[in-house]
Amino acid sequence: MRIILFSWEYPPRIIGKLAEYVSALASQLVRNKVDTHVVTYHDSLTGVVSEGNGVKVARVANPVRTHISVLTWVLTLNQEVERTAANVYYQAEKRISLIDVFDWHFIPAAVTLKNAFGVPFVYSVESLEDHRSPAPSSPFSMAIKSIEWLGFYEAAKITVKSEWMRGEIVRIHNVPAEKIRVVHIDSNSGVKDVLALYKAVAAGGLNSE
Amino acid sequence: MKSTLSVMMFSWEFPPRVIGGISPHVYFLSKSLAKNGVKVYVVTCDFPGAPAHEVIDGVEVYRVDSYRNPSPDFATWVYLMNVNMQREAASLVAKLAGKIDVFHAHDWLVANAGIGLKHVFRKPLLVTMHSTEVGRREGVHTDTERMIHETEAWLTYEAWRVICCSEYMVSHVKWAFGLPSDKLVMVPNGVNTHVYERIEQEDLRLFRSKFALPEEKLVLFVGRLVYEKGAHVLINAIPKVLAKVNAKFVVVGSGYMKEQLSNIVKSMRLEHKVLFTGFLDEEALLKLQKCADVSVVPSLFEPFGIVALEAMAAKSPVAVSDTGGLSEIVEHDVSGVKVYPNNPDSLAWGITKVLSDEKFRSSIRENAYRRVQEKYDWDKIAQQTKLVYEAVLGEYSKSFWA
Numbered sequence: 001m002r003i004i005l006f007s008w009e010y011p012p013r014i015i016g017k018l019a020e021y022v023s024a025l026a027s028q029l030v031r032n033k034v035d036t037h038v039v040t041y042h043d044s045l046t047g048v049v050s051e052g053n054g055v056k057v058a059r060v061a062n063p064v065r066t067h068i069s070v071l072t073w074v075l076t077l078n079q080e081v082e083r084t085a086a087n088v089y090y091q092a093e094k095r096i097s098l099i100d101v102f103d104w105h106f107i108p109a110a111v112t113l114k115n116a117f118g119v120p121f122v123y124s125v126e127s128l129e130d131h132r133s134p135a136p137s138s139p140f141s142m143a144i145k146s147i148e149w150l151g152f153y154e155a156a157k158i159t160v161k162s163e164w165m166r167g168e169i170v171r172i173h174n175v176p177a178e179k180i181r182v183v184h185i186d187s188n189s190g191v192k193d194v195l196a197l198y199k200a201v202a203a204g205g206l207n208s209e
Numbered sequence: 210m211k212s213t214l215s216v217m218m219f220s221w222e223f224p225p226r227v228i229g230g231i232s233p234h235v236y237f238l239s240k241s242l243a244k245n246g247v248k249v250y251v252v253t254c255d256f257p258g259a260p261a262h263e264v265i266d267g268v269e270v271y272r273v274d275s276y277r278n279p280s281p282d283f284a285t286w287v288y289l290m291n292v293n294m295q296r297e298a299a300s301l302v303a304k305l306a307g308k309i310d311v312f313h314a315h316d317w318l319v320a321n322a323g324i325g326l327k328h329v330f331r332k333p334l335l336v337t338m339h340s341t342e343v344g345r346r347e348g349v350h351t352d353t354e355r356m357i358h359e360t361e362a363w364l365t366y367e368a369w370r371v372i373c374c375s376e377y378m379v380s381h382v383k384w385a386f387g388l389p390s391d392k393l394v395m396v397p398n399g400v401n402t403h404v405y406e407r408i409e410q411e412d413l414r415l416f417r418s419k420f421a422l423p424e425e426k427l428v429l430f431v432g433r434l435v436y437e438k439g440a441h442v443l444i445n446a447i448p449k450v451l452a453k454v455n456a457k458f459v460v461v462g463s464g465y466m467k468e469q470l471s472n473i474v475k476s477m478r479l480e481h482k483v484l485f486t487g488f489l490d491e492e493a494l495l496k497l498q499k500c501a502d503v504s505v506v507p508s509l510f511e512p513f514g515i516v517a518l519e520a521m522a523a524k525s526p527v528a529v530s531d532t533g534g535l536s537e538i539v540e541h542d543v544s545g546v547k548v549y550p551n552n553p554d555s556l557a558w559g560i561t562k563v564l565s566d567e568k569f570r571s572s573i574r575e576n577a578y579r580r581v582q583e584k585y586d587w588d589k590i591a592q593q594t595k596l597v598y599e600a601v602l603g604e605y606s607k608s609f610w611a
Contacts, residue, residue, distance in 0.1 A: 064363055065359055066356045067352070067356055068284065068285070068352050068353050069281065071288075072288055075289070076363070078325070079324045082325045082328055082329055083328035090331065111292075112296055112329060115296055115297075116326075117303070118303070138281075139278070142278050143276075143278065143281065143285065146276070146278060146289070
């Protein structure tokens, strides 16, 4: 199995809890013999780095340096994510089992790649705009919510870390509850759950191995 | 046996969605390319009442969800619209089993879609730069303007070739983004003379009387009422023209300067001599261009100057500022009059010269029409564009992407 993880934070760039979580998941996947690629952001281009734990990390920079909001910053970064993921795809002779996207930032890239290559994606939700934003109905937050919605709509499966979050996604975005799985990777059986989910998603994709 | 060349064009506007000059450009270019044996797919924004998919003279037009929620601002909307455009175009290319040879983007408004799909499908990207932010704003002053400028730089960097519609734009774009000369190519913008031939025989006296008195000469301005188009220069020239010739000034178009301009007209007590029509439909505009005794293009910044070309195709004499693409379109005293940009005295002189000499008027009119047919014919422009595609594909075939 070959997968790509998309995350806007990854060590050494740590913004919140997501960086450590994605890093821990990636190294456990490698231990389970999954060819694991991470596409993330870094301000200086380090290219594709094979780190000690076997995870292949590609860090992309934003081609547009000046921005007026995190939204425009994210939206011009997505093409670089696509370019990098496409490089992995072509180098692997088009055999990618799936993409796992952490939070909304790189949803547009995952959606494009799904529509272009038939590679399914999982949307792993860390937090929602409705909970983060002081004004969830402002045009700015609505735009982010529309990207979240696009992710829920186009994803093969959604993962969350709690039953509460599962309920919130159902409540806010009207997503069918059975599309959402609660996973914990801290517990011993955790990564097995994620692997089983990945296998099911990959089997349903057009590009399954 | 070589299969048909196919191109996917991205444009934020396509008829019936008409905001500026890109819409008619992409419309006529794609139709003329189709006539010259190129398979063309146009991916553009939706428009109320227009179908999501239609075929126009062989051109496949796809209209995508343009993100209709309220947006924080225009630039953010552009990037959000590109998310949808890219998604739908990706699925379209996949359905065609990747049978697209080149992607062709028009301006930064579709930069993300063009760049993303280039890398995803590993096909060459071309861009036509119709304008630049640094030109529109006379420099970059705010973060939004800098962001747009950098997006344009990114797009021209990613493009295999950058097409510009005038020699002026070639040198401007080269300077603005520091591009190598061999990346740039000039293919002029075109104009369709046939639409004017259609109304050649019509009696337009009644139509004209809605805009001007029979004894008044009709001076026409067509363009968005924004700073760079220079309508304010024309308004400042009006008293100087009226001192010599009796004329009516008809201003077609709208924009953020509209209220300001009509206030200036009021304060000059010229309401009876200036008519703001707002945005006119195509038919009325064609007729008005045919009726005009002089068409004025007083732009401060003009990458190409399609309005001047349309007036010339309508056999209306032109007075234009000697700037940008306008300088190349008009030959002074031969196919029109050129005046100093941003100079009401010079503009008044030019207008008066055209209006007061009937013989001169008909000579520049005939020369201009001939020039339009020789150089700005869409069929010829499509053939030139096709040659650019073929040259790029020749280079591409030797790359590791092929």
